[in-house]
Amino acid sequence: MVLYDSATLGGSxxxxxxxxxxxKPPPLQQRQQTQQDIDGLLAGAGYRVRSSxxxxxxxxxxxxxxxxxxxxxxxxQLASDTIHYNPSDLASWVDSLLSEFIQPPNCPSAxxxxxxxxxxxxxxxxxxxxxxxxxxxxxxxxxxxxxxxQLTVDNQLTVVTxxxxxxxxxxxxxxxxxxxCVQRGDFSLATSCLEDMQGLLTRVNTVCGIGKxxxxxxxxxxxxxxxxxxxxSINGGSAYENEILYHHxxxxxxxxxxxxxxxxxxxxxxxxxxxxxxxVDFNLMHGLQWPALxxxxxxRPGGPPLLRLTGIGPPSPDGRDSLREIGLRLAELARSVxxxxxxxxxxxxxxxxxxxxxxQVNPKExxxxxxxxxxxxxxxxxxxxxxxxxxxLSWIRSLNPKIMxxxxxxxxxxxxxxxxxxxxxxxxxxxxxxxLEACTVQTNKALAEIYIQRExxxxxxxxxxxxxxxxxxxxxxxxxxxxxGFRPLHLGSNAYKxxxxxxxxxxxxxxxxxxxxxxxxx
Amino acid sequence: MVVPLNxxxxxxxxxxxxxxxxxxxxxxxxxxxxxxxRKVPANLNPVDGVFSFxxxxxxxxxxxxxxxxxxxxxxxxxxxxxLEKPVVGDVxxxxxxxxxxxxxxxxxxxxxxxxxxxxxxxxxxxxxVSVNYRRAPENRYPCAYDDGWTAFKWVNSRSWLQSRxxxxxxxxxxxxxxxxxxxxxxxxxxxxxxxxxxxxxLLNPMFGGQxxxxxxxxxxxxxxxxxxxxxxxxRAFLPEGENRDHPACNPFGPNxxxxxxIKFPKSLVVVAGLDLIQDWQLAYVKGLRxxxxxxxxxxxxxxxxxxxxLPNNNHFHTVMDEISEFVSSDC
Numbered sequence: 001m002v003l004y005d006s007a008t009l010g011g012s013x014x015x016x017x018x019x020x021x022x023x024k025p026p027p028l029q030q031r032q033q034t035q036q037d038i039d040g041l042l043a044g045a046g047y048r049v050r051s052s053x054x055x056x057x058x059x060x061x062x063x064x065x066x067x068x069x070x071x072x073x074x075x076x077q078l079a080s081d082t083i084h085y086n087p088s089d090l091a092s093w094v095d096s097l098l099s100e101f102i103q104p105p106n107c108p109s110a111x112x113x114x115x116x117x118x119x120x121x122x123x124x125x126x127x128x129x130x131x132x133x134x135x136x137x138x139x140x141x142x143x144x145x146x147x148x149x150q151l152t153v154d155n156q157l158t159v160v161t162x163x164x165x166x167x168x169x170x171x172x173x174x175x176x177x178x179x180x181c182v183q184r185g186d187f188s189l190a191t192s193c194l195e196d197m198q199g200l201l202t203r204v205n206t207v208c209g210i211g212k213x214x215x216x217x218x219x220x221x222x223x224x225x226x227x228x229x230x231x232x233s234i235n236g237g238s239a240y241e242n243e244i245l246y247h248h249x250x251x252x253x254x255x256x257x258x259x260x261x262x263x264x265x266x267x268x269x270x271x272x273x274x275x276x277x278x279x280v281d282f283n284l285m286h287g288l289q290w291p292a293l294x295x296x297x298x299x300r301p302g303g304p305p306l307l308r309l310t311g312i313g314p315p316s317p318d319g320r321d322s323l324r325e326i327g328l329r330l331a332e333l334a335r336s337v338x339x340x341x342x343x344x345x346x347x348x349x350x351x352x353x354x355x356x357x358x359x360q361v362n363p364k365e366x367x368x369x370x371x372x373x374x375x376x377x378x379x380x381x382x383x384x385x386x387x388x389x390x391x392x393l394s395w396i397r398s399l400n401p402k403i404m405x406x407x408x409x410x411x412x413x414x415x416x417x418x419x420x421x422x423x424x425x426x427x428x429x430x431x432x433x434x435x436l437e438a439c440t441v442q443t444n445k446a447l448a449e450i451y452i453q454r455e456x457x458x459x460x461x462x463x464x465x466x467x468x469x470x471x472x473x474x475x476x477x478x479x480x481x482x483x484x485g486f487r488p489l490h491l492g493s494n495a496y497k498x499x500x501x502x503x504x505x506x507x508x509x510x511x512x513x514x515x516x517x518x519x520x521x522x
Numbered sequence: 523m524v525v526p527l528n529x530x531x532x533x534x535x536x537x538x539x540x541x542x543x544x545x546x547x548x549x550x551x552x553x554x555x556x557x558x559x560r561k562v563p564a565n566l567n568p569v570d571g572v573f574s575f576x577x578x579x580x581x582x583x584x585x586x587x588x589x590x591x592x593x594x595x596x597x598x599x600x601x602x603x604x605l606e607k608p609v610v611g612d613v614x615x616x617x618x619x620x621x622x623x624x625x626x627x628x629x630x631x632x633x634x635x636x637x638x639x640x641x642x643x644x645x646x647x648x649x650x651v652s653v654n655y656r657r658a659p660e661n662r663y664p665c666a667y668d669d670g671w672t673a674f675k676w677v678n679s680r681s682w683l684q685s686r687x688x689x690x691x692x693x694x695x696x697x698x699x700x701x702x703x704x705x706x707x708x709x710x711x712x713x714x715x716x717x718x719x720x721x722x723x724l725l726n727p728m729f730g731g732q733x734x735x736x737x738x739x740x741x742x743x744x745x746x747x748x749x750x751x752x753x754x755x756x757r758a759f760l761p762e763g764e765n766r767d768h769p770a771c772n773p774f775g776p777n778x779x780x781x782x783x784i785k786f787p788k789s790l791v792v793v794a795g796l797d798l799i800q801d802w803q804l805a806y807v808k809g810l811r812x813x814x815x816x817x818x819x820x821x822x823x824x825x826x827x828x829x830x831x832l833p834n835n836n837h838f839h840t841v842m843d844e845i846s847e848f849v850s851s852d853c
Binding site for chain 1: 546552562
C-alpha cells in the first residue's frame with residue numbers, strides 16, 4: 001500500500017504489493033525518471049542530489065554535524081520529536097535538520113573551518129560514561145568528481161513464491177499455458193487445460209498456499225471461457241453482500257486499517273486551524289474510517305470543528321436507506337463526544353454519476369475528499385464520452401479541496417494484454433493470500449478470501465465496462481493526479497512511526513511500512 | 523586525504539542520521555531508522571542482467587532473504603515458475619551475503635546493499651543470497667548468527683542451487699562490517715557441522731576487543747567513525763554484562779578459540795587503511811594464519827569505510843577484481 005498525501009491532493013495508494021516473500025509484501029514501486037543533473041551513484045543508493053549541488057550539500061552536512069555536536073540537548077530533541085520528510089531529497093532533509101538548531105551569531109570558538117583544506121575541528125561534547133572527551137580532528141575532505149552514471153530504472157515487477165511441491169509448480173505452469181491459450185483465442189486447448197488443472201487440484205493442498213489461490217484463478221478462467229467476458233454473476237453481488245465481505249476484509253488483515261489510519265492522520269493535519277470542515281467519502285460502506293477521525297477531532301487542542309460528512313454509496317434496493325443508517329450511527333457517536341456533526345448521503349450506482357452539486361460544498365468550509373479504492377473503477381475507457389477519471393478528477397479539483405486522500409491497490413492489473421494481466425494478478429493475489437495467512441488475528445478469514453476472490457474474478461474474467469478492478473501502480477497515479485492539478489504532500493516520519501506501531505497491534509508478522517519519495521507503503 | 527564528493531556526502535549523511543538513532547541509554551530509534559533507510563524492492567525484471575526475488579526462509583522468526591540470479595540468454599524475462607529453476611553450470615558459486623550496519627542498521631533490501639549484491643552476481647557469475655538477519659539492540663547475540671546459520675542450511679539444502687559437477691551447493695560466505703563478522707561465525711559453525719564452505723570474503727569486518735589499540739586511538743573520529751559509536755554497537759549486540767573480549771567480538775582474543783585442526787575455509791579479508799578498527803582486523807588475519815588457515819589480506823591504505831559502496835575509486839575496482847578471482851579459482 002502506498003500512502004500519498006498532498007496539500008490539495010492527498011493520495012494514499014494502498015493495497016498489497018505483488019512483491020513479497022510469502023509473508024512480507026513489500027511494495028511494487030516505480031522509480032521516477034532520473035533527471036539529467038542528478039548524481040547517478042547516489043541515485044543508486046536511494047538519494048536524489050543534483051551534481052551541481054553536491055558541494056553545497058556537503059557543506060551543510062558539515063554545518064549540521066557541528067551543530068549536532070555543539071548542542072546535545074537539541075540533538076536528543078532532534079532525534080525524538082522532529083518530523084523527518086522524504087529522506088531521498090538529501091538537500092532538503094539536511095536543511096530541515098539544520099533549521100532545528102538555533103544558530104549562534106558567531107561561530108563558537110571550538111569551531112574552526114579551514115577553507116583551504118576543508119578541515120574542521122570540532123569539540124566532542126557528548127556526555128557518556130567515559131570521562132575523557134577528546135578533541136577530534138576531522139581530516140577527511142572531499143573532491144568533486146564528475147561521473148556520469150545514469151541508472152535506467154524501469155517498471156519493477158516483484159514476485160515471490162516458495163514452491164516446494166512439484167504439483168504446485170505444474171499448476172502454475174498450466175495456469176500460464178491456459179491463460180496464453182485464452183489470449184490467443186484457442187478455447188478448445190484452454191478447456192482441456194482447465195480439465196487437467198481441475199484434476200491436479202485434487203492432488204494439491206487447497207487449504208493454503210498455491211493450491212488455494214490457483215483454485216480461484218482456475219474458477220476465473222473457466223468463467224471467462226464458458227460464460228464470456230460479461231462477467232458472470234460475480235459482480236452482481238448485492239451492495240449488502242459487498243459490505244459484509246468488505247468488513248471481513250477490513251478485519252482480517254491490516255491493509256484497510258492502515259489506509260484509514262494514515263488517511264485520517266493526513267486529513268487531521270490538513271484541517272488544523274479550520275473550524276468548518278467537510279469530508280467527502282467516495283465509498284461510505286459501514287463508515288469504518290470515520291469514528292476514529294471524529295474522536296481525534298473531538299480531542300483536538302482548541303476544540304473540534306463543525307464536521308460535515310458526505311457519504312457516497314450505492315442505492316439500497318429494498319426501501320432501506322443504508323447510507324442514512326450509517327450516518328445516524330456516526331452522528332450518535334459525534335454527539336457523544338461533543339462534535340457538531342452533519343451527515344448527508346448521496347446514492348449513486350457509479351461514481352461517475354455523481355455531480356459536484358450533489359455534495360453541496362460550502363465555499364467557506366475546508367474540504368477533504370477521501371477515495372478508498374474507487375478511482376481505479378473509473379479507468380475503463382468509453383470511446384463515446386470523456387474518460388470518466390478525467391471528469392471526476394476535474395470536478396474534485398474544482399471543489400478546491402484542502403486535501404485529497406486516495407487509497408489504491410499497488411498493482412498493475414490494467415494492462416491491455418490478457419496474459420500480462422493474468423500473470424501480474426497471479427503474483428499479486430498469491431501474495432495477498434499469503435499475507436492474509438500471516439495475520440494472526442482470530443477471525444474467520446473465509447469471507448475476507450471471498451472478497452479477494454471477487455477481485456480476482458473481475459480482473460481475469462471480465463472486460464469492458466464489466467471490468468472495474470483496473471488497478472494501476474503508484475507511478476501512474478502520481479502522474480495522473482499531478483496532471484489533474486494536484487500537488488503531492490509528503491508523509492513524514494511521524495505518520496510512518498504511527499503506522500508501524502499500528503501494525504504491531506494487529507499482530508501482523510511480516511508486514512512493514514516503507515517510505516518512498518514522500519509516500520508510505522505497506 | 524580525499525574521497526570523492528558523492529562518497530563523502532553519502533557516508534556523512536549516514537553518520538549524522540545514525541547519530542540521531544543511537545540513544546545514550548542503549549535503545550535505538552528503530553522507526554526513524556526504518557523511515558530513513560532507503561530501500562528498494564526486489565525486481566523480477568532483469569536489470570543489467572540480474573533479477574531478484576525475496577524468499578521467506580523461516581516464518582517463525584520472519585527470516586527473509588533476497589536472492590539475486592543472473593538472467594540467462596534463453597530466459598531473459600523470468601517468470602513466476604522460473605524463480606527456482608535449477609542453476610545451469612558445472613560449477614555455480616552461491617554467495618551468502620550478510621549486509622553491514624554494525625548489527626543495528628540496514629537490511630537486505632537497503633539500496634546500497636541491493637546494488638552491491640547485484641554487482642557480486644556480475645563479477646562472480648554467482649547466485650547471491652542476501653540474508654535479512656535480525657538486528658541489535660532488539661535482537662542480541664546470537665540471533666544474527668542463528669539467522670545466518672538458518673540461511674546457510676537453507677541454501678545448502680536447495681537442489682536448484684547445486685552445481686552439476688558434484689550435485690553440491692558451492693557456498694561462499696561474504697559480508698561487510700558486521701556482516702563480515704557474521705560470515706566468520708557462520709563459517710565456523712558450518713565446518714564444525716561437516717558442511718564445506720569454499721571461501722569467506724570479509725570486507726572491513728567488524729571485530730573488536732577490550733583493549734584500545736593504536737589504530738583506534740589514532741583514527742578515532744577522523745574518518746566518519748568514532749570509538750564511542752563502536753562501543754555503543756557492541757554494547758547493543760553482545761549479551762548484557764559481557765565485554766568486548768566476548769568471542770563474538772574478539773574471536774582470537776582471551777576467550778577465543780583456535781581454529782587449528784578445523785577445516786576452516788580460505789579467506790579474503792579487506793582492510794581499509796583509514797578504518798579505526800583495522801588493528802582488530804589485522805589481528806584476525808594473524809589469528810587465521812597462526813591456525814594455519816589460508817588467508818589473503820588486501821590492505822587498502824587510503825580507503826575509508828564504505829569505499830565499496832560506490833564504484834568511483836580505485837580501491838573499489840581492485841577489491842572487486844580480487845573477489846572475482848577468489849571465487850572463480852575453484853573450478
